[in-house]
Amino acid sequence: MHDNHYFQVAIIGGGISGTSLLYTLARYTDLSSVALFEKYDEIGSVNTNARSNSQTLHCGDIETNYTYAKAKKVKRTANMLERYALNHGYGGKHIHKVTKMALGVGAEEVAYIKKRYKEFVALYPYMELWDETALAEIEPALMEGRTEPVVAMGAKDQYSAVDFGAIAKSFVDNAKKESKKEVELFLNTQITSMKKRGDKIILASDEGEYFVDFVVVNAGAHSLLLAHQMGFGEAYSCLPIGGSFFYAKENILNSKVYTVQNPKLPFAAVHGDPDLVKDGIARFGPTALALPKLERYRASHFVDFLHALSPDETVVKVFYDLLKDDDIRDYIFRNFIYEIPGLRRNEFVKELRKIIPNIEPEEIEFAENVGGLRPQVIDKVKKELLLGEAKIETEIGVIFNMTPSPGATSCLGNAEVDTRLLCDYLGVRFYAEKFKKELE
Ligand SMILES: Cc1cc2nc3c(=O)[nH]c(=O)nc-3n(C[C@H](O)[C@H](O)[C@H](O)COP(=O)(O)OP(=O)(O)OC[C@H]3O[C@@H](n4cnc5c(N)ncnc54)[C@H](O)[C@@H]3O)c2cc1C
Numbered sequence: 002m003h004d005n006h007y008f009q010v011a012i013i014g015g016g017i018s019g020t021s022l023l024y025t026l027a028r029y030t031d032l033s034s035v036a037l038f039e040k041y042d043e044i045g046s047v048n049t050n051a052r053s054n055s056q057t058l059h060c061g062d063i064e065t066n067y068t069y070a071k072a073k074k075v076k077r078t079a080n081m082l083e084r085y086a087l088n089h090g091y092g093g094k095h096i097h098k099v100t101k102m103a104l105g106v107g108a109e110e111v112a113y114i115k116k117r118y119k120e121f122v123a124l125y126p127y128m129e130l131w132d133e134t135a136l137a138e139i140e141p142a143l144m145e146g147r148t149e150p151v152v153a154m155g156a157k158d159q160y161s162a163v164d165f166g167a168i169a170k171s172f173v174d175n176a177k178k179e180s181k182k183e184v185e186l187f188l189n190t191q192i193t194s195m196k197k198r199g200d201k202i203i204l205a206s207d208e209g210e211y212f213v214d215f216v217v218v219n220a221g222a223h224s225l226l227l228a229h230q231m232g233f234g235e236a237y238s239c240l241p242i243g244g245s246f247f248y249a250k251e252n253i254l255n256s257k258v259y260t261v262q263n264p265k266l267p268f269a270a271v272h273g274d275p276d277l278v279k280d281g282i283a284r285f286g287p288t289a290l291a292l293p294k295l296e297r298y299r300a301s302h303f304v305d306f307l308h309a310l311s312p313d314e315t316v317v318k319v320f321y322d323l324l325k326d327d328d329i330r331d332y333i334f335r336n337f338i339y340e341i342p343g344l345r346r347n348e349f350v351k352e353l354r355k356i357i358p359n360i361e362p363e364e365i366e367f368a369e370n371v372g373g374l375r376p377q378v379i380d381k382v383k384k385e386l387l388l389g390e391a392k393i394e395t396e397i398g399v400i401f402n403m404t405p406s407p408g409a410t411s412c413l414g415n416a417e418v419d420t421r422l423l424c425d426y427l428g429v430r431f432y433a434e435k436f437k438k439e440l441e
Contacts, residue, residue: 008036008185010423011204011213013192013227015039016049017165018219018404020172021412025420027176027184029436032429034183036211037173038204040191045169047296048221049409051278053373055287057257058082058096058163059407062125062156063103065117065270066262072124075407078414081440083160085413086168088439089175092160095167099275100139100256102131102155106355110261111152118154127156142253146359153258161257164277165409192220195231197397215398215423222295222376225393226309228401234393238316238379239309239403240386243297244287245340245372247349247365248276254283258356266332271352285353285365287372288339289332297374315381323386342367375405390415398426413440 009032012019023037041047048054060079061072086096105114118130129135131153137144143151176184187208194205195216204211218224222241228234257274269289275281293306310316323329338348346362353360378391390408393401400419408415417436424431 006210007212008034008183009213009427009429010035010215010217011202011211012037013204013216013218014220014224015041015044015169015173015186015188016047016219016221017045017169017172017409017412018402018415019217020044020169020176022217022219022416022419023184024172024176025413025416025436026423027179027182029432030420030424030429031432032182032427034185035176036185036187036213038187038190038192038206038211040189042189044173044186044188045166047299048373048375049169050166050373051164051276052371053297054165054406054409055272056162056164056274056277057101057407057410058161059410060125060161062121062128062159063101063154063257063259064262064407065103065113065259066264069120069124072121074414075411076124077441078411081413081417082163082168082410084440086160086163089171091168091171095164095171096160097162097277098158098160099162100155100157101159101161101259102140102153102256103259103261104143104151104153104356105261106151107149111150113261114152114154121154125156127159128154129156130154140254140256140258142357142359143258145357148358155256162274162277163409165412192227195227195399197399202398215427216400217419217423218399218401219404222309222374222403223305224401224403225376225378226295226305228393229308229311231395231399233395233399234401235311236380236382237391237393237403238311238381239295240377240379241292241295241306241309242375242377242405243290243292243372244375245290246284246286246288246368247346247353248279248368248371249273249283249285249360250364250366252282253357253360253364255281260355263328263332265326265328269332271355273353273356284368284371285349285356286368288336288349289375290336290340291333292374295374295376297372298370309376313381315384316379319379319381319384319386322384376403377405378403392418394422398423 276284
């Protein structure tokens with residue numbers, strides 16, 4: 002049964018999660034055939050695209066919402082992506098050394114950053130602590146007009162900026178170079194449903210049916226939709242959170258400047274950095290707004306959103322609990338305003354002044370059609386909004402992944418986990434030593 006319609010493994014979704022898995026399976030296993038299905042005509046055109054995300058390799062050194070343990074974990078997976086990129090000669094091409102820092106503003110945050118620096122420097126020995134004089138030299142715009150005390154922990158010579166879309170494309174190209182494997186890419190092919198028949202999973206698309214032994218669904222917010230269609234993941238609900246950006250009209254920032262995160266709202270604190278795909282023009286954001294759709298800027302069905310959200314009493318309770326919190330309520334309200342033409346620049350600039358005190362509304366503009374959507378998952382059993390990734394494992398040879406931030410950074414770590422799971426299930430070999438030698 003080795004015609005064009007049978008593959009040992011199918012991956013649904015050609016973002017960085019799906020493509021990194023394709024590469025890992027092609028290079029580090031003895032599978033004979035693997036197929037990747039992507040509904041659009043291009044790889045990495047949704048959240049993985051450089052215009053959709055913050056282009057940051059989140060290795061844990063400037064992400065103040067990470068505990069030491071979490072930082073250690075993401076450092077390993079971020080290093081894998083860096084190693085992959087450098088092994089293939091993408092340094093300075095798809096991955097760049099950009100000065101980065103976590104900025105503490107005001108006495109409380111200054112004390113916090115100093116304490117954090119002491120603790121985290123063991124894990125990131127290249128990190129430096131920058132006082133106001135150092136900051137005025139490294140990034141003058143941060144200090145002009147500044148009245149509160151500031152300090153930053155940062156690094157100048159590390160790979161910190163990534164064009165994840167370009168990396169995703171490279172994963173496919175490099176997977177195809179693995180000569181002993183059948184590696185098939187199906188673009189413009191949307192998987193509309195999946196079912197188990199006998200020992201095979203049948204994938205239905207407008208182009209016909211495909212038979213596979215194992216499927217990994219890396220379809221962003223659509224993963225949960227497909228899971229629900231198959232009767233899995235009923236304990237989860239997906240809340241899509243859109244994120245927009247603002248551009249500076251002139252280049253005013255050369256570094257990645259992150260601010261101290263509120264632990265209740267990870268990745269919500271404003272940051273600014275030079276945009277890799279817009280000639281280094283500084284970009285600020287992302288904002289965060291719950292949206293009734295599964296994709297940010299493409300037509301998507303409200304009904305699909307409702308299926309993925311699957312609203313019920315528990316979902317309402319989670320929303321109610323979120324809205325009860327003053328910080329979260331205020332944050333939701335402010336982020337709603339950031340989307341309203343006529344109001345948004347004036348309001349967003351107030352938040353941005355934490356980074357650039359002297360900035361005026363006229364110096365920024367809303368970045369139209371830029372930004373993505375984070376498929377945040379609600380755990381209905383625990384009655385809480387999960388702040389990271391979610392995986393639904395089944396016993397029938399299907400895995401569903403939802404990968405909000407920092408899913409792009411952790412793509413190879415996630416691919417390793419799925420590779421181990423599917424190799425165990427199918428009884429094929431994972432060349433763990435080779436994987437470790439090349440990527441760790
Ligand atoms: C504003 C914002 C900022 C972010 N910043 C960062 C950052 O700085 N660093 C970081 O590491 N992460 C960041 N992230 C997160 C990161 O972008 C995502 O974790 C990552 O892109 C997820 O990749 P993915 O492949 O899982 O999903 P996607 O890139 O969304 O890809 C899913 C793919 O599945 C396809 N698909 C969907 N349904 C089907 C179907 N039925 N059949 C076939 N194909 C289908 C889609 O077309 C799409 O191409 C950010 C996210 C946002 C929104």
